[in-house]
Amino acid sequence: MDVVVCLKRVPEVAEVDLQVDPTGKRVKTEGLPFVLNDWDSYALEEAVRIKERMGAKVTAVTVGGEEDEEVLRRALALGADQAIRISDPRLQAPDAFAIARVLAQLIKDLPHDLILVGVQAADDGYAQVGPTLAELLGIPHATLVTSLELEGGKARVRRELEAGLEEVLEVELPALFSIQSGINEPRYVSILGIRRVAKKEIKILGLEALGLEPEGVRPKVLLERLFSPPVGEGAEIITGGVEEVAERVAEIFERGGVI
Amino acid sequence: MGLGERYDLYACFQCGKCTGGCPLSLRSPLNVRVLLREVLLAEGPEGVLQRPELWDCTTCATCTLRCPRGLEPSEVIVALRAELVESGRIPKAVIDALEATYVHGNPWGRARQKRADWMGELRVKVLPEGGRAEWLYFVGCAPSYDPRLQPIARVLCGVMEQAGLDFGVLGTKESCCGNEIRRMGEEGLFEELRQQNKEGFRASGVRGVVTTSPHCMNAFRREYELEGLRVLHYTELLAELIAQGRISPRRELRQRVVYHDPCFLGKQNGVFEAPRDVLRGIPGLELLEFSRSRELSLCCEGGGGRMWVEGVGQGPRNSELRVREAEAMGAEVIATACPFCLLNLEDAVKTTGLEDKLQVKDILELLAEALQMEV
Amino acid sequence: MSGVMVLVEHRRGEIREITWEMLAKAQELSSSLGVEVQAVLIGRGLSGMAQELRPFCHRVLVAEEEGLEAFNSEPYQQVLGRLIEERRPALLMIGHTAQGMDLAPSLAAALDLPLVTDCYEFGLEDGRLWAHRQMYGGKLSAEVSSEAPTKVVTVRTGSFDPEGLREVGGEVEEIKVRLDPFPWKRFLEYVEAPPGEVDITQAEVIVSVGRGIGGPENLGLAEELARALGGVLACSRPVADKKWLPKDRQVGTSGKTVKPKLYIALGISGAFQHIVGMKQSGLILAINKDPKAPIFQVAHYGIVGDLFQVVPALVAKVRERKGG
Numbered sequence: 001m002d003v004v005v006c007l008k009r010v011p012e013v014a015e016v017d018l019q020v021d022p023t024g025k026r027v028k029t030e031g032l033p034f035v036l037n038d039w040d041s042y043a044l045e046e047a048v049r050i051k052e053r054m055g056a057k058v059t060a061v062t063v064g065g066e067e068d069e070e071v072l073r074r075a076l077a078l079g080a081d082q083a084i085r086i087s088d089p090r091l092q093a094p095d096a097f098a099i100a101r102v103l104a105q106l107i108k109d110l111p112h113d114l115i116l117v118g119v120q121a122a123d124d125g126y127a128q129v130g131p132t133l134a135e136l137l138g139i140p141h142a143t144l145v146t147s148l149e150l151e152g153g154k155a156r157v158r159r160e161l162e163a164g165l166e167e168v169l170e171v172e173l174p175a176l177f178s179i180q181s182g183i184n185e186p187r188y189v190s191i192l193g194i195r196r197v198a199k200k201e202i203k204i205l206g207l208e209a210l211g212l213e214p215e216g217v218r219p220k221v222l223l224e225r226l227f228s229p230p231v232g233e234g235a236e237i238i239t240g241g242v243e244e245v246a247e248r249v250a251e252i253f254e255r256g257g258v259i
Numbered sequence: 260m261g262l263g264e265r266y267d268l269y270a271c272f273q274c275g276k277c278t279g280g281c282p283l284s285l286r287s288p289l290n291v292r293v294l295l296r297e298v299l300l301a302e303g304p305e306g307v308l309q310r311p312e313l314w315d316c317t318t319c320a321t322c323t324l325r326c327p328r329g330l331e332p333s334e335v336i337v338a339l340r341a342e343l344v345e346s347g348r349i350p351k352a353v354i355d356a357l358e359a360t361y362v363h364g365n366p367w368g369r370a371r372q373k374r375a376d377w378m379g380e381l382r383v384k385v386l387p388e389g390g391r392a393e394w395l396y397f398v399g400c401a402p403s404y405d406p407r408l409q410p411i412a413r414v415l416c417g418v419m420e421q422a423g424l425d426f427g428v429l430g431t432k433e434s435c436c437g438n439e440i441r442r443m444g445e446e447g448l449f450e451e452l453r454q455q456n457k458e459g460f461r462a463s464g465v466r467g468v469v470t471t472s473p474h475c476m477n478a479f480r481r482e483y484e485l486e487g488l489r490v491l492h493y494t495e496l497l498a499e500l501i502a503q504g505r506i507s508p509r510r511e512l513r514q515r516v517v518y519h520d521p522c523f524l525g526k527q528n529g530v531f532e533a534p535r536d537v538l539r540g541i542p543g544l545e546l547l548e549f550s551r552s553r554e555l556s557l558c559c560e561g562g563g564g565r566m567w568v569e570g571v572g573q574g575p576r577n578s579e580l581r582v583r584e585a586e587a588m589g590a591e592v593i594a595t596a597c598p599f600c601l602l603n604l605e606d607a608v609k610t611t612g613l614e615d616k617l618q619v620k621d622i623l624e625l626l627a628e629a630l631q632m633e634v
Numbered sequence: 635m636s637g638v639m640v641l642v643e644h645r646r647g648e649i650r651e652i653t654w655e656m657l658a659k660a661q662e663l664s665s666s667l668g669v670e671v672q673a674v675l676i677g678r679g680l681s682g683m684a685q686e687l688r689p690f691c692h693r694v695l696v697a698e699e700e701g702l703e704a705f706n707s708e709p710y711q712q713v714l715g716r717l718i719e720e721r722r723p724a725l726l727m728i729g730h731t732a733q734g735m736d737l738a739p740s741l742a743a744a745l746d747l748p749l750v751t752d753c754y755e756f757g758l759e760d761g762r763l764w765a766h767r768q769m770y771g772g773k774l775s776a777e778v779s780s781e782a783p784t785k786v787v788t789v790r791t792g793s794f795d796p797e798g799l800r801e802v803g804g805e806v807e808e809i810k811v812r813l814d815p816f817p818w819k820r821f822l823e824y825v826e827a828p829p830g831e832v833d834i835t836q837a838e839v840i841v842s843v844g845r846g847i848g849g850p851e852n853l854g855l856a857e858e859l860a861r862a863l864g865g866v867l868a869c870s871r872p873v874a875d876k877k878w879l880p881k882d883r884q885v886g887t888s889g890k891t892v893k894p895k896l897y898i899a900l901g902i903s904g905a906f907q908h909i910v911g912m913k914q915s916g917l918i919l920a921i922n923k924d925p926k927a928p929i930f931q932v933a934h935y936g937i938v939g940d941l942f943q944v945v946p947a948l949v950a951k952v953r954e955r956k957g958g
Contacts (some may be wrong), residue, residue: 011770012362012905015370015924018773027774031372033362043735066701076345096751100743119735124769124776126751127730130737131707140708140819140897143736156822160888161645161732164881167704172818180888182875187347187353191361191447220748224777229768235920245937246947249919250955252935256917258896259863259956338696349878352849367848369923406940609946 001056001150002111005047005080006103006133007071008037009064010123014084024225025093028121036071039118043179045186047116048078048150054150057081059110061092063099076197077189088206095219096128102217103129104136112137114155115176119144124197130178140171143178263299266335270328271295276321277332282558286401287315287572291322294476298335299369308343315570318442318563319522340444349444356567357445360452364434365400366567375430383416384427386463394419394426395465397456397479399472400435401566401598407605408598410634414623415493417632419469422505425600429459435486436470438478438523443564444543448581453483460488462627469496473597474562480528492524495595498533501540507631511543516625517590518546519581519604520556521597530549534596537622541629547590549581557581561599578607586616593619637670638656638663638758639723641714642687643733644675645705649683652729654796654882656789657690660727661800663758664692669724671802679701684806692804697742704824707737708816714741716811724758730788730817738788746763748780754793763787771905772928791887792910830882832866839865840894842885842908843873846901846922846941850878855945862952863896870908886911901942904929921945 011032019028036044047058060075062068063086072083086102094102107115115134120127127143134141146166155171160180171177175187207214238245253259261351263269277291278284284291289312297307307313313336322332343349343355359368377398386392396415402408419426437452460468467489470476476492479485498508518538524530531553538546551557558572559578582604585593595601598621605619627634638660643650653673660671664878670692674686680696687694697713714737714742718726728734730735730752742749748763751758756765763785768777834840847853851865860867867883885892897915902908904920904927912918913932920933921941930936937944 011769013773014368015373017372017919017926018770020774027770033371035362060849077904085377096739097743097749116745122771125767125771127735128739128749128751131736132743135740135743141736141740142819144732158825159732159736161824162887164884164889166825166827168822168825170820170822175818185351186354188344188349188357189347190344190445191451193345193347193447220782221750221778221780224764224779226774226776229772229775235918235930236934236938237925237930237938242939242947245944246938247950249935249937250951252917252919253796253896253952254955255862256896258917259952355849406943567849569849 001004001050001054001111002038003047003050003056003058003114003116004107004110004112004113005044005058005060005075006129007040007044007060007062007075008118008121009034009062009068009071010037017218022228025223027226034067034070037118037121039179039181040071041186042181042183043116043118044075044078046179047080049184050114050150051079055248059084061086061088061103063094063102069166073194073197074189074204076200077193078187082203083200084203084205085208086205090207090214091137091217093219094217095221095223096126097132097220100129100136101130102207102210102212103133105212106205107133108137111172114150115139115174115254118176119178119180125177130176134176137176139174139175139176142169142171143179144180146180146183148177148183150200159214173234262335262338265570266338267333268295268299268330271327271330274327276325276327278561280325282317282319282321282560282577283315283572286574287570288312289315289591291336295330295332295335298339308339311350311571313339313343314353314564314568315572316563317522317558317560317565319558320527321522324526337442337444337477338441341446342444344444351565352568353443354368356447356564357440357443357448360440361434361448365404366435366439367400367404369404371431374403374433377404377412379409379413381413381416383604384431386427386465389427391464391529392425392427393466394424395460395463395468396426396428397436397468397470397475398433398499399470399475399598400432401602402471403433405598405602408492408601410599411621413625414634415471416634418500418506418623418626419496421630422500427463427465428525429463432459436478437474438482439562439566440472440563441478441482442562451495457485458482460485467491469493471598473521473528474599477528492530492533492596494524494534494537495530495624497622498536501537506630508541509627510629510631512541512625512629513543514592515547515590516592516594517549517585517588518594519549519559519600520553521595521600522556524596525556526554534622537626538594542623544625547588549584551610559600559603561597561603562619566599566602576607579611580605582607582611582613582617584612591617592625593617593623595619596622635724635790636721637672638667639672639674639717639721639726639913640733641726641728642673642683643731644677644683647679648730650684651796652731652789652791654799655727655790655791655794656727656953657797658798659789659794661690661802663725667724667758671804672721672723674714674717676710683870688804688806689801692802694806695809696806697809699811699813701813701816704821705733705942706816706819706821707740708819709813710737711741711744711748711815713809713811715745717809718747724761725763726784726786728786730790734788735950738786742786743850744868747784747786749786749788750778750780751788752790753787754790756787757854768906771903773926790906792913827882830884834866834868834883834885835890835892837866837892837894839863840868840885840892840915841898841900842868842902843867843879843900844870844871844902845872847873847878848901850897852942853878855942857948859898859945859952862949862956865894865896868892870902870905899929899933899943902929903927904932
């Protein structure tokens with residue numbers, strides 16, 4: 001069983017004042033901490049569990065610069081058998097389609113029974129790369145997967161719908177699944193574990209190695225600008241000391257007929 | 260596992276002084292004496308490592324201090340945790356605290372950008388950009404971010420300024436000291452934090468480091484290998500300053516105050532008198548003692564990762580027992596010298612419904628009152 | 635340009651709300667461009683739904699075939715692929731829902747069409763699509779564009795108001811499709827979430843906790859507030875993912891939608907998927923350390939601060955007013 005898992009490194013933005021750089025098209029990332037995309041950590045854990053259960057071979061892939069190798073090291077520390085980074089200066093500001101295109105070009109020549117990705121990335125939230133990649137590879141896919149059982153060349157998956165409802169599908173391998181958060185509990189990866197794999201080779205491939213022309217990875221959708229969403233009225237912020245604030249809120253509750 | 264040899268466990272003659280002194284033994288399945296024997300006899304780590312109560316240990320090191328054979332049961336527990344960390348199978352709460360520390364530099368997961376917000380309106384020199392200084396004030400994660408503790412950091416700055424000390428802080432470059440990180444078993448992350456902070460110390464060119472927390476002081480004094488740098492807990496610094504007459508608490512505080520020895524200040528580092536000297540330096544203050552004080556102080560259950568891990572113990576928390584003790588002896592205030600003790604004891608005052616009878620204050624808060632400082 | 639196409643989203647015989655929202659937007663676009671609104675209805679036993687839709691579209695394209703009983707991206711892709719090739723719409727709108735997320739990207743890739751997902755606002759000008767979508771958990775928005783002749787968008791739920799729908803009186807057109815078999819992806823069944831002890835959708839007061847609560851050991855504080863107010867505890871997705879609370883307490887697109895008299899959000903950032911599930915609450919109070927947390931956009935009242943300080947004080951004040 002060959003499993004390919006696609007990973008993305010994203011900035012952690014909770015509690016941060018995000019600012020747009022002078023180009024108007026990128027976020028200022030200096031000083032921001034970066035992490036493995038949350039959904040991808042569930043996909044990676046799922047891949048590792050499949051490896052433990054069935055003796056699969058796991059390949060971890062990312063598209064990005066040297067700083068993005070962090071997520072591949074994490075995968076290697078968890079037991080991934082090989083790690084590949086796709087990198088090319090001509091891949092500037094790729095859209096989801098361009099990412100899927102380069103991934104497809106790589107993966108079509110790798111043995112793959114199962115491709116796991118996260119549902120979406122925490123930064124752009126497109127939720128697009130997974131099914132696009134599946135289509136380009138000519139394999140079936142299912143998104144929002146909350147449970148994955150493999151048997152006899154087929155996968156039985158549960159998909160998360162709305163309002164607590166789920167659906168069950170049967171999908172023939174090779175297939176791609178976008179993994180929903182909560183499917184498992186990702187284990188911890190220690191610093192020593194990461195140090196142990198610091199010397200392992202990460203293959204780096206550019207467009208030529210993949211047999212791609214730069215025209216083939218031009219984005220289909222143009223990013224015009226990033227902007228702060230219109231603030232609107234928003235909440236009335238209650239200020240003051242703790243007691244003051246609590247008093248005011250209790251008053252509001254009383255006036256609102258809740259107490 | 261090799262732990263038997265590494266920690267000389269064949270020397271253990273099962274006297275039980277460890278379990279007898281363990282602050283968790285009344286309420287947790289954790290039994291240190293039995294654990295040591297099992298570690299020795301087990302063929303592999305599986306059985307012993309399955310125990311969730313391994314995470315109950317507060318690393319107060321009472322067991323290590325009491326062992327008549329000089330063994331280190333608390334270190335064995337840390338070593339078991341380190342094996343679990345390598346396997347990745349640790350409680351979610353521990354994962355969250357460790358990952359938060361790796362990403363943000365503190366186990367609470369608060370943004371590094373906000374680590375210096377405790378200063379508020381205060382102008383404090385940030386090293387090294389702001390120049391050089393003699394002393395580095397290492398604030399610590401909890402006092403940097405927790406609004407209950409931030410005023411304490413500001414008071415210490417005010418006191419040091421009053422005393423004419425030349426000091427600065429690392430600001431947002433300060434990272435977790437790693438004391439609890441190491442005790443949760445993440446040796447690699449501890450080493451990274453140590454390296455980051457040591458670089459900060461070196462670049463700042465200071466000659467001494469003073470900490471809010473005994474945990475930070477413990478890490479710097481005993482585990483950082485800081486050559487030529489004086490490491491003090493703030494109570495030690497204050498005791499010196501009061502003795503030298505550089506600060507003079509004048510305002511009378513007629514309060515019955517019982518002092519609670521923090522494990523990492525008292526029993527582990529032998530600092531018992533300095534905090535008491537500071538309290539005795541406050542006019543009008545009546546200083547009381549718990550029967551379990553100094554080396555026998557009852558651990559508040561804040562160390563060893565317990566600020567983030569609930570633990571499996573049942574029954575009343577030690578902090579609740581402690582506040583009831585204080586109330587029974589007629590104390591009005593419990594004085595603390597550790598941010599974790601303060602948070603835990605204050606919580607216990609609330610959960611035992613003793614808010615009208617008892618307050619928990621850091622020694623710095625009492626000193627601020629005596630110096631008529633605005634907090 | 636030959637029209638604005640809307641994929642009708644339905645499940646178990648009912649048209650889902652997102653469809654009406656998309657039709658409202660489609661009507662707006664079509665009237666300014668002078669083109670048709672075409673609803674695409676794919677499935678089985680559709681005549682009732684077709685009639686429901688007819689007044690609000692110029693054309694309802696109905697594709698009924700064996701194999702279309704339940705949603706499946708494979709046959710839907712075949713049908714839509716054919717329709718797009720034949721009719722060449724200027725724009726295809728699909729809901730950004732579990733269905734849409736499974737279908738739109740592979741459909742767009744198969745037909746080599748530009749796709750913009752999760753849009754909350756968009757327009758067509760001289761053959762150019764511009765669209766706004768959120769990024770970074772709602773902290774920033776992006777404006778994107780495409781000039782291709784046919785574009786696909788997935789539409790965020792709740793972005794457009796079906797109140798504006800007008801009757802345009804259209805016709806129903808049956809589409810005959812011959813589906814290629816798709817044995818590699820089979821729908822088996824639906825699974826309902828098991829009923830929990832507490833039905834949060836019935837509660838008048840909800841105290842909801844997010845990641846900011848820190849851990850399950852801190853739930854007691856939130857529970858106290860809920861008790862003091864006579865309410866129940868609920869949570870956002872991360873809390874349910876971590877199993878600090880059972881999934882039946884989760885509020886949001888993948889959980890429950892609630893409309894209590896009072897909704898208190900503790901340590902919840904306000905990601906869109908959560909907001910959707912509670913924004914219709916009568917009175918919303920949010921407490922969060924981050925002044926830029928998106929939750930403050932939907933809350934009526936907000937406190938930027940430490941919930942561990944504010945909540946105990948609030949519990950005390952509430953108890954005072956209630957008479958202990």
